[in-house]
Amino acid sequence: MFWKQRCVEFRIWAVIAASVFIWLTASARAQSTQPAYRADRILIQPKAGINQAVLNNFHQARKSEVLRTFYGIGRLQVLHVPKGETVTSLIAQYQRSGLVEFAEPDYEIHAAAIPNDPKYTDGTLWGLNNTGQNGGTADADIDAPEGWDVLTAASNIVVAVVDSGINYTHEDLAANMWVSPVDGSHGWNAVATNNLPLDDNNHGSMVAGVLGAVGNNGKGVVGVAWSVQIMACKCLTSTNTGSDSDLIACIDYARTNGARIINASLDSPGYSQALSNAIVATRDAGIIFVASAGNGNPGVNIDVSPTYPACFQIDNIVTVAYTTRNDGLGGLSNYGETSVDLAAPGDEVYSTSSGLTSSYYPPFSFIKIAGTSFSAPCVSGALALMLAKFPTENYQQIIARLLNATDPLPSLAGKCVTGGRLNLHNALSPPIKLTVIPTASGAPFQMHLSGGPNRVCVIQVSTNLMSWMPVFTNTTSSSGVFDFADCQSTNSARSFYRATASP
Ligand code: CA
Ligand code: CA
Numbered sequence: 090m091f092w093k094q095r096c097v098e099f100r101i102w103a104v105i106a107a108s109v110f111i112w113l114t115a116s117a118r119a120q121s122t123q124p125a126y127r128a129d130r131i132l133i134q135p136k137a138g139i140n141q142a143v144l145n146n147f148h149q150a151r152k153s154e155v156l157r158t159f160y161g162i163g164r165l166q167v168l169h170v171p172k173g174e175t176v177t178s179l180i181a182q183y184q185r186s187g188l189v190e191f192a193e194p195d196y197e198i199h200a201a202a203i204p205n206d207p208k209y210t211d212g213t214l215w216g217l218n219n220t221g222q223n224g225g226t227a228d229a230d231i232d233a234p235e236g237w238d239v240l241t242a243a244s245n246i247v248v249a250v251v252d253s254g255i256n257y258t259h260e261d262l263a264a265n266m267w268v269s270p271v272d273g274s275h276g277w278n279a280v281a282t283n284n285l286p287l288d289d290n291n292h293g294s295m296v297a298g299v300l301g302a303v304g305n306n307g308k309g310v311v312g313v314a315w316s317v318q319i320m321a322c323k324c325l326t327s328t329n330t331g332s333d334s335d336l337i338a339c340i341d342y343a344r345t346n347g348a349r350i351i352n353a354s355l356d357s358p359g360y361s362q363a364l365s366n367a368i369v370a371t372r373d374a375g376i377i378f379v380a381s382a383g384n385g386n387p388g389v390n391i392d393v394s395p396t397y398p399a400c401f402q403i404d405n406i407v408t409v410a411y412t413t414r415n416d417g418l419g420g421l422s423n424y425g426e427t428s429v430d431l432a433a434p435g436d437e438v439y440s441t442s443s444g445l446t447s448s449y450y451p452p453f454s455f456i457k458i459a460g461t462s463f464s465a466p467c468v469s470g471a472l473a474l475m476l477a478k479f480p481t482e483n484y485q486q487i488i489a490r491l492l493n494a495t496d497p498l499p500s501l502a503g504k505c506v507t508g509g510r511l512n513l514h515n516a517l518s519p520p521i522k523l524t525v526i527p528t529a530s531g532a533p534f535q536m537h538l539s540g541g542p543n544r545v546c547v548i549q550v551s552t553n554l555m556s557w558m559p560v561f562t563n564t565t566s567s568s569g570v571f572d573f574a575d576c577q578s579t580n581s582a583r584s585f586y587r588a589t590a591s592p
Contacts, residue, residue: 125196125197126176126194126195126196126197127176127194127195127197128170128175128176129169129170130156130167130168130169130170130195131167131168131170131176131179131180131183131192131193131194131195132165132166132167132168132192132193132194132195133165133166133168133183133189133191133192133193134163134164134165134166134189134190134191134192135163135164135166135188135189135190136187136188136189136190137163139188143188144188147183147186147188148168151171151174151179151182152171152172152174153168153169153170153171153179154168154169154171155167155168155169156168156169163190167195176194179192180192180193180194184555191555202234202237202238202241203234203237204237204241204304204305204311204315205305205306205307206261206302206304206305206306206307206308206309206310206311207307207308207309208309208310208311208439208450209310209311213310213439214310214311214439215229215230215414215434215437216230216231216233216414216433216434216435216438216467217230217231217233217234217311217313217434218230218232218233218234219414223414224414224415225414225415226414226415226416229412229413229414229415229416229434230434231313231433231434231467231471231510231511231512231513231514232512232513232514232515233313233513233514235513235514236471236474236512236513236514236516236517236518237315237513238514239478239514239517239518240474240477240478240517241304241305241314241315241316241474242314242315242316242317242474242477243301243314243316243317243470243473243474243476243477244316244317244318244477245318245477246314246317246318246349246350246473246476246477247267247318247319247320247346247347247348247349247350248300248301248317248318248319248320248348248349248350248351248352248469248470248473249276249319249320249321249322249339249340249342249343249348249350249351249352250293250296250297250300250319250320250321250322250352250354250466251322251324251336251339251340251343251351251352251353251355252288252292252293252296252297252321252322252323252324252325252352252353252354252355253288253289253290253291253292253293253294253323253325253326253327253329253443254278254286254287254288254289254290254293254294254321254323254325254443255275255276255286255287255288255293255294255297255319255321256287256288256294256297256441256442256443256444256445257275257286257287257321258445259294259441259449260308260309260449261298261302261303261306261308261309261310261441261449262294262297262298262301262302262303262319262441263303264303264306264316265301265302265303265312265316265317265318265319266318266319266320266321267318267319267320267321268318269284269346272284274286275319275320275321276320276321276322276323276342277321277322277323277338277339277342278323279322279323279324279335279336279338279339279342280323280324280325280326280331280335281323286321286322286323287321287323288321288323288443289326289327289443290325290326290327290328290329290443291442291443291444291451292325292329292354292462293321293323293325293443294440294441294442294443295438295440295441295442295451295458295462295463296352296354296440296462296463296465296466297312297319297321297440297441297466298310298312298440298441299312299313299438299440299463299466299467299470300312300313300314300317300319300352300466300467300469300470300473301313301314301315301316301317301319301470301473302440302441303315303316304316309441309449309450310439310440310441310450312470313466313467313469313470313471313473313474313513314470314473314474317470317473320343320346320348322339322340322342322343323339324336324338324339324355325355331355333357333359333361333363333364334363336353336355336364336367337363337364337367340353340364340367340368340370340371341367341370343371343376344370344371344374344376348376349375349376349377349473349476350376350377350378350379350469350472350473350476351371351376351377351378351379352379352465352466352469353378353379353380353381353398353465354381354461354462354463354465354466355381355462356380356381356382356383356396356397356398356399357396357397358394358395358396358397359397360395360397361397364397364398364401365397365398365401365403368398368401368403368405368406369403371405372403372404372405372484375405375483375484376405376484377405377407377472377476377484377487377488378398378403378405378406378407379406379407379409379465379466379468379469379472380398380399380406380407380408380409380465381399381408381409381460381461381462381464381465382396382399382408382409382410382411382422382423382424382425382428382429382461383396383399383423383461384421384422384423384460384461384462385421385423386421387420387421388410388418388419388420388421388422388423388424389423389424390423390424390425391423391424391425391428391429392425392426392427392428393425395428396423399423399428399429400425400428404485404488405484405485405488407430407431407468407472407488407491408425408428408429408430408505409429409430409431409432409433409461409464409465409467409468410422410423410424410429410431410432410433410435410461410464410501410504410505411432411433411434411435411436411459411460411461411463411464412432412433412434412435412436412464412498412500412501412510413434413436413437414434414436414437416498416500416510417500418432418500418501418504419432419435419436419459419460419461419464420459421459421460421461422435422460422461422464423461424501424504424505425504425505426503426504426505426506427506429504429505429506430492430505430506430507431468431491431492431495431501431505431506431507431509431510431511432464432498432501432504432505432509432510432511433464433465433467433468433471433510433511434463434464434467434510434511435459435460435461435462435463435464435465435467436459437457437458437459438458438459438460438463439451440463467511468491468511471491471511471513471516472487472491474513474516474517475487475490475491475516475517478517482543486542486543486567489542489567489568490516490519490541490542491511491516492506492507492509493519493541493542493568493569494511494512494515494516494519494541495507495508495509495510495511495512495515496509496510496511496512496515497509498510518541519539519540519541519542519544519569520540521538521539521540521541521546521588521589521590522538522539522540522588523536523537523538523548523586523587523588524536524537524539525537526572531579533574533575533576533578533579534574534575534578535572535573535574535575536548536572536573536574536575536586537570537571537572537573538563538565538570538571538572538573538588539565539569539570540565540569540570540588540590541565541569542565542566542567542568542569543564543565543566543567544564544565544569544590545562545563545564545590545591546562546563546564546565546571546588546589546590546591547559547561547562547588547589547590547591548560548561548562548573548586548587548588549586549587549588549589550575550584550585550586551584551585551586551587552582552583552584552585554585557587560575560577561573561575562591
Protein backbone atom coordinates (compact mmCIF):
# COMPACT_ATOMS: atom_id res chain seq x y z
CA MET A 90 0.00 0.00 0.00
CA PHE A 91 2.97 2.30 -0.45
CA TRP A 92 1.26 4.06 -3.33
CA LYS A 93 -1.48 5.32 -1.10
CA GLN A 94 0.87 6.99 1.32
CA ARG A 95 2.82 8.40 -1.57
CA CYS A 96 -0.19 9.99 -3.21
CA VAL A 97 -0.93 11.80 -0.02
CA GLU A 98 2.63 12.96 0.36
CA PHE A 99 3.25 14.07 -3.18
CA ARG A 100 4.05 17.70 -3.44
CA ILE A 101 4.76 20.05 -6.21
CA TRP A 102 7.79 21.99 -5.30
CA ALA A 103 8.17 25.58 -6.36
CA VAL A 104 8.20 26.38 -10.02
CA ILE A 105 11.40 28.14 -10.72
CA ALA A 106 12.76 30.78 -12.96
CA ALA A 107 16.18 30.42 -14.48
CA SER A 108 17.57 33.11 -12.21
CA VAL A 109 16.88 31.12 -9.06
CA PHE A 110 17.69 27.76 -10.52
CA ILE A 111 19.03 25.29 -8.04
CA TRP A 112 21.97 23.06 -8.72
CA LEU A 113 21.19 19.90 -10.66
CA THR A 114 22.82 16.52 -10.83
CA ALA A 115 25.18 16.09 -13.74
CA SER A 116 22.75 13.93 -15.68
CA ALA A 117 19.94 16.44 -15.34
CA ARG A 118 22.10 19.39 -16.17
CA ALA A 119 22.63 18.20 -19.73
CA GLN A 120 18.97 18.72 -20.51
CA SER A 121 18.21 21.78 -18.48
CA THR A 122 18.83 25.49 -18.44
CA GLN A 123 21.86 26.22 -16.26
CA PRO A 124 22.63 29.82 -15.45
CA ALA A 125 26.23 30.95 -15.66
CA TYR A 126 28.35 30.67 -12.51
CA ARG A 127 31.92 31.34 -11.42
CA ALA A 128 34.34 28.51 -12.09
CA ASP A 129 36.52 29.45 -9.11
CA ARG A 130 34.05 29.68 -6.20
CA ILE A 131 31.22 27.77 -4.52
CA LEU A 132 29.03 28.54 -1.51
CA ILE A 133 28.32 26.12 1.32
CA GLN A 134 26.08 26.29 4.36
CA PRO A 135 27.51 24.14 7.20
CA LYS A 136 24.90 22.21 9.16
CA ALA A 137 24.10 23.72 12.54
CA GLY A 138 26.08 22.12 15.36
CA ILE A 139 28.62 20.25 13.26
CA ASN A 140 32.13 19.91 14.57
CA GLN A 141 34.14 22.80 13.11
CA ALA A 142 37.38 20.83 13.16
CA VAL A 143 35.81 18.05 11.10
CA LEU A 144 34.68 20.60 8.54
CA ASN A 145 38.11 22.23 8.46
CA ASN A 146 39.73 18.85 7.88
CA PHE A 147 37.29 18.21 5.05
CA HIS A 148 38.26 21.55 3.50
CA GLN A 149 41.98 20.79 3.82
CA ALA A 150 41.68 17.33 2.31
CA ARG A 151 40.24 18.99 -0.81
CA LYS A 152 42.47 22.06 -0.72
CA SER A 153 39.32 24.18 -0.53
CA GLU A 154 40.33 27.60 0.73
CA VAL A 155 37.75 29.42 2.83
CA LEU A 156 37.59 32.92 1.35
CA ARG A 157 34.97 34.24 3.73
CA THR A 158 32.65 33.12 6.51
CA PHE A 159 29.42 35.02 7.20
CA TYR A 160 28.86 34.44 10.91
CA GLY A 161 25.51 36.23 10.87
CA ILE A 162 24.16 33.97 8.11
CA GLY A 163 24.62 30.58 9.77
CA ARG A 164 28.38 30.51 9.06
CA LEU A 165 27.77 30.55 5.31
CA GLN A 166 31.12 30.05 3.58
CA VAL A 167 32.57 31.09 0.25
CA LEU A 168 35.13 28.52 -0.91
CA HIS A 169 37.82 28.78 -3.56
CA VAL A 170 37.75 25.89 -6.01
CA PRO A 171 41.27 24.38 -6.05
CA LYS A 172 43.21 23.84 -9.25
CA GLY A 173 42.24 20.67 -11.08
CA GLU A 174 38.85 20.56 -9.35
CA THR A 175 35.50 21.43 -10.92
CA VAL A 176 32.54 23.21 -9.40
CA THR A 177 30.31 20.22 -10.18
CA SER A 178 32.57 17.67 -8.53
CA LEU A 179 33.35 19.81 -5.49
CA ILE A 180 29.69 20.51 -4.81
CA ALA A 181 28.90 16.82 -5.08
CA GLN A 182 31.63 16.01 -2.54
CA TYR A 183 30.26 18.50 -0.03
CA GLN A 184 26.69 17.33 -0.58
CA ARG A 185 27.73 13.75 0.12
CA SER A 186 29.77 14.72 3.19
CA GLY A 187 26.78 15.17 5.46
CA LEU A 188 28.47 18.30 6.79
CA VAL A 189 26.47 20.88 4.86
CA GLU A 190 22.86 21.97 4.47
CA PHE A 191 23.64 22.79 0.88
CA ALA A 192 26.46 23.48 -1.53
CA GLU A 193 25.78 25.55 -4.59
CA PRO A 194 27.48 27.37 -7.46
CA ASP A 195 28.32 31.06 -7.25
CA TYR A 196 25.86 32.24 -9.88
CA GLU A 197 26.62 35.29 -11.94
CA ILE A 198 24.30 38.22 -11.43
CA HIS A 199 23.77 41.26 -13.57
CA ALA A 200 22.15 44.62 -13.19
CA ALA A 201 18.54 44.78 -14.35
CA ALA A 202 17.98 46.57 -17.64
CA ILE A 203 17.08 49.99 -16.28
CA PRO A 204 17.26 52.80 -18.83
CA ASN A 205 18.76 56.17 -17.88
CA ASP A 206 16.07 58.30 -19.54
CA PRO A 207 15.15 60.98 -16.98
CA LYS A 208 11.36 60.67 -17.29
CA TYR A 209 11.68 56.98 -16.61
CA THR A 210 14.01 57.29 -13.65
CA ASP A 211 11.89 60.02 -12.02
CA GLY A 212 8.81 57.78 -12.14
CA THR A 213 6.76 59.84 -14.60
CA LEU A 214 6.35 56.82 -16.88
CA TRP A 215 4.32 54.88 -14.30
CA GLY A 216 2.87 52.46 -16.86
CA LEU A 217 6.30 50.94 -17.42
CA ASN A 218 7.18 50.55 -13.75
CA ASN A 219 4.80 51.48 -10.96
CA THR A 220 6.16 51.43 -7.43
CA GLY A 221 3.17 53.32 -6.08
CA GLN A 222 4.59 56.75 -6.90
CA ASN A 223 2.19 59.72 -7.13
CA GLY A 224 -0.76 57.90 -5.62
CA GLY A 225 -0.48 54.84 -7.83
CA THR A 226 -0.73 51.17 -6.94
CA ALA A 227 2.51 49.22 -6.88
CA ASP A 228 2.82 46.88 -9.88
CA ALA A 229 -0.13 48.41 -11.76
CA ASP A 230 2.18 48.39 -14.78
CA ILE A 231 3.35 46.22 -17.69
CA ASP A 232 6.48 44.89 -15.88
CA ALA A 233 8.71 46.66 -18.38
CA PRO A 234 12.04 46.36 -16.52
CA GLU A 235 11.50 42.63 -16.09
CA GLY A 236 10.60 42.37 -19.78
CA TRP A 237 13.66 44.43 -20.73
CA ASP A 238 15.82 41.87 -18.96
CA VAL A 239 14.70 39.55 -21.76
CA LEU A 240 14.85 41.99 -24.68
CA THR A 241 14.98 45.75 -25.26
CA ALA A 242 15.51 46.03 -29.01
CA ALA A 243 13.33 45.27 -32.00
CA SER A 244 15.73 46.94 -34.40
CA ASN A 245 14.58 45.02 -37.46
CA ILE A 246 10.86 45.40 -36.88
CA VAL A 247 9.01 48.15 -38.78
CA VAL A 248 5.97 49.59 -37.01
CA ALA A 249 3.77 52.02 -38.93
CA VAL A 250 2.04 54.76 -36.95
CA VAL A 251 -1.00 55.87 -38.95
CA ASP A 252 -1.75 59.16 -37.25
CA SER A 253 -1.10 62.91 -37.47
CA GLY A 254 2.50 62.33 -38.56
CA ILE A 255 5.61 62.17 -36.36
CA ASN A 256 8.19 64.72 -35.32
CA TYR A 257 10.90 62.68 -36.99
CA THR A 258 13.71 65.13 -36.18
CA HIS A 259 12.96 64.83 -32.45
CA GLU A 260 16.03 64.08 -30.32
CA ASP A 261 14.29 61.06 -28.76
CA LEU A 262 12.68 59.70 -31.95
CA ALA A 263 15.04 60.40 -34.86
CA ALA A 264 17.30 57.40 -34.30
CA ASN A 265 14.30 55.04 -34.27
CA MET A 266 12.65 56.34 -37.45
CA TRP A 267 12.32 53.99 -40.39
CA VAL A 268 14.11 55.21 -43.51
CA SER A 269 12.66 54.42 -46.91
CA PRO A 270 15.21 52.65 -49.12
CA VAL A 271 13.42 54.23 -52.09
CA ASP A 272 13.48 57.95 -51.27
CA GLY A 273 15.11 58.30 -47.84
CA SER A 274 11.88 59.55 -46.30
CA HIS A 275 10.34 58.38 -43.02
CA GLY A 276 6.95 57.50 -44.48
CA TRP A 277 4.00 58.96 -46.29
CA ASN A 278 1.78 62.02 -45.90
CA ALA A 279 -1.62 61.05 -47.33
CA VAL A 280 -3.10 64.44 -46.48
CA ALA A 281 -0.58 66.41 -48.58
CA THR A 282 0.25 63.44 -50.84
CA ASN A 283 4.00 63.76 -50.38
CA ASN A 284 6.73 61.97 -48.45
CA LEU A 285 6.98 64.48 -45.59
CA PRO A 286 4.77 63.06 -42.80
CA LEU A 287 5.73 65.69 -40.21
CA ASP A 288 3.39 65.99 -37.24
CA ASP A 289 1.42 69.25 -37.09
CA ASN A 290 -0.82 68.20 -34.22
CA ASN A 291 1.14 66.39 -31.47
CA HIS A 292 -0.90 63.22 -31.28
CA GLY A 293 1.24 61.06 -33.57
CA SER A 294 4.48 62.12 -31.92
CA MET A 295 3.12 61.18 -28.51
CA VAL A 296 1.97 57.81 -29.84
CA ALA A 297 5.41 57.22 -31.38
CA GLY A 298 7.17 58.01 -28.09
CA VAL A 299 5.09 55.52 -26.12
CA LEU A 300 5.86 52.88 -28.71
CA GLY A 301 9.52 53.50 -29.34
CA ALA A 302 11.21 56.62 -27.97
CA VAL A 303 14.95 55.93 -27.92
CA GLY A 304 15.82 54.04 -24.74
CA ASN A 305 18.86 54.56 -22.51
CA ASN A 306 20.12 57.66 -24.33
CA GLY A 307 19.92 59.86 -21.24
CA LYS A 308 17.21 61.99 -22.84
CA GLY A 309 13.51 62.43 -22.32
CA VAL A 310 11.44 59.28 -22.22
CA VAL A 311 11.77 55.62 -23.19
CA GLY A 312 9.49 53.58 -25.41
CA VAL A 313 8.32 50.06 -24.68
CA ALA A 314 10.82 49.12 -27.41
CA TRP A 315 14.12 50.95 -26.89
CA SER A 316 15.06 50.44 -30.49
CA VAL A 317 12.63 49.87 -33.40
CA GLN A 318 11.89 51.26 -36.87
CA ILE A 319 8.94 53.66 -36.75
CA MET A 320 7.25 54.44 -40.05
CA ALA A 321 5.25 57.70 -40.06
CA CYS A 322 2.02 57.61 -42.07
CA LYS A 323 0.00 60.81 -41.86
CA CYS A 324 -3.75 60.65 -42.40
CA LEU A 325 -4.90 62.99 -39.61
CA THR A 326 -4.71 66.75 -40.12
CA SER A 327 -3.55 69.40 -37.66
CA THR A 328 -6.98 69.21 -36.01
CA ASN A 329 -6.74 65.41 -35.60
CA THR A 330 -9.43 64.67 -38.14
CA GLY A 331 -9.23 62.71 -41.36
CA SER A 332 -11.06 60.36 -43.66
CA ASP A 333 -11.17 56.69 -44.53
CA SER A 334 -9.59 57.27 -47.95
CA ASP A 335 -6.45 58.81 -46.45
CA LEU A 336 -6.36 56.14 -43.75
CA ILE A 337 -6.55 53.46 -46.44
CA ALA A 338 -3.71 55.16 -48.34
CA CYS A 339 -1.57 55.01 -45.19
CA ILE A 340 -2.43 51.36 -44.50
CA ASP A 341 -1.61 50.50 -48.09
CA TYR A 342 1.74 52.32 -47.86
CA ALA A 343 2.58 50.47 -44.65
CA ARG A 344 1.62 47.09 -46.14
CA THR A 345 3.66 47.57 -49.29
CA ASN A 346 6.72 49.02 -47.55
CA GLY A 347 7.51 46.32 -45.02
CA ALA A 348 5.58 47.19 -41.87
CA ARG A 349 5.03 44.20 -39.55
CA ILE A 350 2.72 46.10 -37.21
CA ILE A 351 0.33 48.99 -37.88
CA ASN A 352 -0.69 51.17 -34.95
CA ALA A 353 -4.01 52.94 -35.50
CA SER A 354 -4.89 55.16 -32.54
CA LEU A 355 -8.02 56.48 -34.25
CA ASP A 356 -11.62 55.48 -34.76
CA SER A 357 -14.87 56.25 -36.53
CA PRO A 358 -18.46 55.05 -35.99
CA GLY A 359 -18.86 54.62 -39.73
CA TYR A 360 -18.55 51.08 -41.08
CA SER A 361 -16.47 51.15 -44.25
CA GLN A 362 -16.23 48.05 -46.42
CA ALA A 363 -13.23 49.63 -48.16
CA LEU A 364 -11.39 50.08 -44.85
CA SER A 365 -12.27 46.54 -43.85
CA ASN A 366 -10.85 45.25 -47.14
CA ALA A 367 -7.64 47.26 -46.65
CA ILE A 368 -7.15 45.61 -43.24
CA VAL A 369 -7.93 42.15 -44.67
CA ALA A 370 -5.06 42.79 -47.11
CA THR A 371 -2.74 43.49 -44.15
CA ARG A 372 -3.88 40.26 -42.52
CA ASP A 373 -3.09 38.36 -45.69
CA ALA A 374 0.40 39.88 -45.53
CA GLY A 375 0.81 38.65 -41.91
CA ILE A 376 0.72 42.15 -40.42
CA ILE A 377 -0.66 42.78 -36.93
CA PHE A 378 -3.09 45.71 -36.76
CA VAL A 379 -3.38 47.39 -33.36
CA ALA A 380 -6.46 49.57 -32.89
CA SER A 381 -7.43 51.81 -30.00
CA ALA A 382 -10.84 50.99 -28.52
CA GLY A 383 -11.66 54.69 -28.66
CA ASN A 384 -12.74 57.09 -25.94
CA GLY A 385 -16.00 58.50 -24.65
CA ASN A 386 -16.93 60.70 -21.75
CA PRO A 387 -17.47 58.29 -20.16
CA GLY A 388 -16.31 55.33 -22.27
CA VAL A 389 -18.96 53.16 -23.88
CA ASN A 390 -19.47 49.49 -24.68
CA ILE A 391 -18.41 49.13 -28.32
CA ASP A 392 -19.99 45.68 -28.52
CA VAL A 393 -23.23 47.70 -28.48
CA SER A 394 -22.07 50.90 -30.20
CA PRO A 395 -19.31 49.77 -32.55
CA THR A 396 -16.43 51.89 -33.70
CA TYR A 397 -13.96 51.14 -36.47
CA PRO A 398 -11.39 49.80 -37.14
CA ALA A 399 -11.61 48.46 -33.56
CA CYS A 400 -14.74 46.38 -34.17
CA PHE A 401 -14.03 44.75 -37.52
CA GLN A 402 -14.11 40.96 -37.15
CA ILE A 403 -10.67 40.38 -38.66
CA ASP A 404 -8.29 38.22 -36.67
CA ASN A 405 -5.14 40.32 -37.06
CA ILE A 406 -6.78 43.25 -35.23
CA VAL A 407 -5.82 43.72 -31.58
CA THR A 408 -8.10 46.23 -29.88
CA VAL A 409 -6.87 48.00 -26.77
CA ALA A 410 -8.60 49.74 -23.83
CA TYR A 411 -6.66 51.73 -21.22
CA THR A 412 -5.96 51.41 -17.51
CA THR A 413 -5.03 53.88 -14.79
CA ARG A 414 -2.09 53.97 -12.38
CA ASN A 415 -4.34 52.06 -9.95
CA ASP A 416 -5.17 49.35 -12.49
CA GLY A 417 -8.70 50.64 -12.96
CA LEU A 418 -10.38 50.82 -16.35
CA GLY A 419 -9.81 54.37 -17.58
CA GLY A 420 -12.83 56.62 -17.19
CA LEU A 421 -12.74 57.60 -20.86
CA SER A 422 -11.91 54.15 -22.16
CA ASN A 423 -14.33 52.31 -24.41
CA TYR A 424 -14.65 48.61 -23.60
CA GLY A 425 -16.37 45.49 -24.92
CA GLU A 426 -16.29 41.86 -23.85
CA THR A 427 -15.99 40.63 -27.44
CA SER A 428 -14.64 43.65 -29.36
CA VAL A 429 -11.78 44.68 -27.06
CA ASP A 430 -8.90 42.26 -26.54
CA LEU A 431 -6.92 43.70 -23.65
CA ALA A 432 -5.97 46.90 -21.88
CA ALA A 433 -2.68 48.73 -21.31
CA PRO A 434 -1.69 51.82 -19.32
CA GLY A 435 -3.00 55.01 -20.92
CA ASP A 436 -3.76 57.49 -18.17
CA GLU A 437 -1.62 60.48 -17.18
CA VAL A 438 0.59 59.89 -20.18
CA TYR A 439 3.87 61.67 -20.79
CA SER A 440 5.68 61.30 -24.11
CA THR A 441 7.52 63.02 -26.94
CA SER A 442 5.79 65.99 -28.57
CA SER A 443 5.72 67.63 -31.97
CA GLY A 444 7.54 70.71 -30.69
CA LEU A 445 11.05 71.54 -31.82
CA THR A 446 14.19 71.80 -29.65
CA SER A 447 13.18 73.56 -26.41
CA SER A 448 9.68 72.07 -26.53
CA TYR A 449 10.63 68.52 -27.40
CA TYR A 450 8.50 67.37 -24.49
CA PRO A 451 5.05 68.54 -23.47
CA PRO A 452 4.50 70.99 -20.62
CA PHE A 453 3.72 69.37 -17.31
CA SER A 454 -0.03 69.99 -17.73
CA PHE A 455 0.05 67.44 -20.53
CA ILE A 456 0.63 64.72 -18.01
CA LYS A 457 -3.14 64.73 -17.52
CA ILE A 458 -3.61 63.45 -21.07
CA ALA A 459 -5.31 60.06 -21.22
CA GLY A 460 -6.85 57.73 -23.73
CA THR A 461 -6.70 54.53 -25.69
CA SER A 462 -4.55 56.39 -28.24
CA PHE A 463 -1.66 55.81 -25.85
CA SER A 464 -2.45 52.32 -24.60
CA ALA A 465 -2.51 51.01 -28.18
CA PRO A 466 1.15 51.93 -28.90
CA CYS A 467 2.12 50.38 -25.57
CA VAL A 468 0.81 47.11 -27.03
CA SER A 469 2.43 47.81 -30.42
CA GLY A 470 5.81 48.24 -28.73
CA ALA A 471 5.34 44.95 -26.88
CA LEU A 472 4.39 43.23 -30.14
CA ALA A 473 7.51 44.60 -31.84
CA LEU A 474 9.70 43.05 -29.15
CA MET A 475 7.72 39.80 -29.41
CA LEU A 476 8.22 39.63 -33.19
CA ALA A 477 11.94 40.12 -32.60
CA LYS A 478 11.99 37.46 -29.87
CA PHE A 479 9.94 34.84 -31.74
CA PRO A 480 10.92 35.37 -35.39
CA THR A 481 9.46 32.13 -36.76
CA GLU A 482 5.94 32.70 -35.42
CA ASN A 483 3.07 34.08 -37.48
CA TYR A 484 0.69 36.87 -36.52
CA GLN A 485 -1.82 34.48 -34.97
CA GLN A 486 0.78 32.86 -32.76
CA ILE A 487 2.18 36.21 -31.64
CA ILE A 488 -1.28 37.57 -30.85
CA ALA A 489 -2.12 34.40 -28.90
CA ARG A 490 1.05 34.88 -26.84
CA LEU A 491 0.11 38.50 -26.15
CA LEU A 492 -3.40 37.66 -25.00
CA ASN A 493 -2.30 34.69 -22.89
CA ALA A 494 0.24 36.85 -21.09
CA THR A 495 -2.06 39.50 -19.65
CA ASP A 496 -2.52 40.14 -15.94
CA PRO A 497 -6.21 39.58 -15.14
CA LEU A 498 -7.73 42.54 -13.31
CA PRO A 499 -11.07 42.80 -11.49
CA SER A 500 -11.68 46.14 -13.22
CA LEU A 501 -11.43 44.48 -16.64
CA ALA A 502 -13.59 41.42 -15.96
CA GLY A 503 -16.28 41.36 -18.64
CA LYS A 504 -14.82 44.48 -20.24
CA CYS A 505 -12.54 42.77 -22.74
CA VAL A 506 -11.79 39.31 -24.13
CA THR A 507 -8.87 38.59 -21.80
CA GLY A 508 -10.08 40.61 -18.83
CA GLY A 509 -6.44 41.57 -18.47
CA ARG A 510 -3.80 44.24 -18.81
CA LEU A 511 -0.64 43.89 -20.90
CA ASN A 512 2.36 42.29 -19.18
CA LEU A 513 5.53 42.69 -21.24
CA HIS A 514 7.58 40.26 -19.18
CA ASN A 515 5.07 37.43 -19.47
CA ALA A 516 4.69 38.16 -23.19
CA LEU A 517 8.43 37.76 -23.75
CA SER A 518 9.03 35.00 -21.20
CA PRO A 519 5.91 33.11 -20.08
CA PRO A 520 6.08 31.79 -16.52
CA ILE A 521 6.31 28.01 -16.22
CA LYS A 522 3.76 26.52 -13.84
CA LEU A 523 3.00 23.00 -12.67
CA THR A 524 -0.36 21.99 -11.26
CA VAL A 525 -1.53 18.60 -10.00
CA ILE A 526 -4.21 16.73 -11.92
CA PRO A 527 -6.31 14.78 -9.40
CA THR A 528 -6.25 11.04 -10.13
CA ALA A 529 -7.83 7.94 -8.66
CA SER A 530 -5.96 6.04 -5.98
CA GLY A 531 -3.31 3.79 -7.51
CA ALA A 532 -3.18 5.66 -10.80
CA PRO A 533 0.09 7.32 -11.85
CA PHE A 534 0.69 10.81 -10.54
CA GLN A 535 -0.30 13.42 -13.13
CA MET A 536 0.57 17.03 -13.69
CA HIS A 537 -0.35 19.87 -16.00
CA LEU A 538 2.37 22.20 -17.23
CA SER A 539 1.77 25.65 -18.68
CA GLY A 540 4.67 27.69 -20.00
CA GLY A 541 3.84 29.55 -23.17
CA PRO A 542 3.36 28.10 -26.65
CA ASN A 543 5.80 25.89 -28.55
CA ARG A 544 8.35 25.75 -25.77
CA VAL A 545 10.50 22.78 -24.85
CA CYS A 546 10.11 22.19 -21.11
CA VAL A 547 11.72 19.64 -18.83
CA ILE A 548 10.05 18.14 -15.76
CA GLN A 549 12.49 17.00 -13.10
CA VAL A 550 11.98 14.85 -10.05
CA SER A 551 13.85 14.72 -6.76
CA THR A 552 13.50 12.82 -3.51
CA ASN A 553 15.81 15.08 -1.49
CA LEU A 554 15.52 18.53 -3.15
CA MET A 555 19.20 18.34 -4.01
CA SER A 556 19.54 15.77 -6.77
CA TRP A 557 17.17 16.32 -9.67
CA MET A 558 16.59 13.92 -12.52
CA PRO A 559 14.81 14.82 -15.76
CA VAL A 560 11.84 12.52 -16.19
CA PHE A 561 9.99 14.09 -19.08
CA THR A 562 10.78 16.51 -21.88
CA ASN A 563 8.08 17.79 -24.18
CA THR A 564 7.09 20.76 -26.29
CA THR A 565 4.07 22.74 -25.18
CA SER A 566 1.10 23.01 -27.50
CA SER A 567 0.12 26.15 -29.38
CA SER A 568 -1.93 27.06 -26.34
CA GLY A 569 1.15 26.63 -24.15
CA VAL A 570 0.47 23.45 -22.20
CA PHE A 571 1.15 19.73 -21.89
CA ASP A 572 0.14 17.05 -19.43
CA PHE A 573 2.44 14.51 -17.84
CA ALA A 574 1.86 11.22 -16.03
CA ASP A 575 4.75 9.80 -13.99
CA CYS A 576 4.36 6.07 -14.65
CA GLN A 577 7.20 5.37 -12.20
CA SER A 578 5.39 7.04 -9.34
CA THR A 579 3.54 4.03 -7.97
CA ASN A 580 5.31 2.48 -4.98
CA SER A 581 8.23 4.88 -5.08
CA ALA A 582 9.42 7.26 -2.41
CA ARG A 583 8.02 10.69 -1.73
CA SER A 584 9.03 12.95 -4.58
CA PHE A 585 9.21 16.59 -5.53
CA TYR A 586 8.74 17.97 -9.02
CA ARG A 587 9.82 21.09 -10.77
CA ALA A 588 9.91 22.31 -14.35
CA THR A 589 12.09 24.57 -16.39
CA ALA A 590 12.54 25.65 -19.98
CA SER A 591 15.08 23.82 -22.07
CA PRO A 592 17.69 26.07 -23.70
CA1 CA B 1 5.86 45.83 -12.17
CA1 CA C 1 15.12 58.57 -24.38
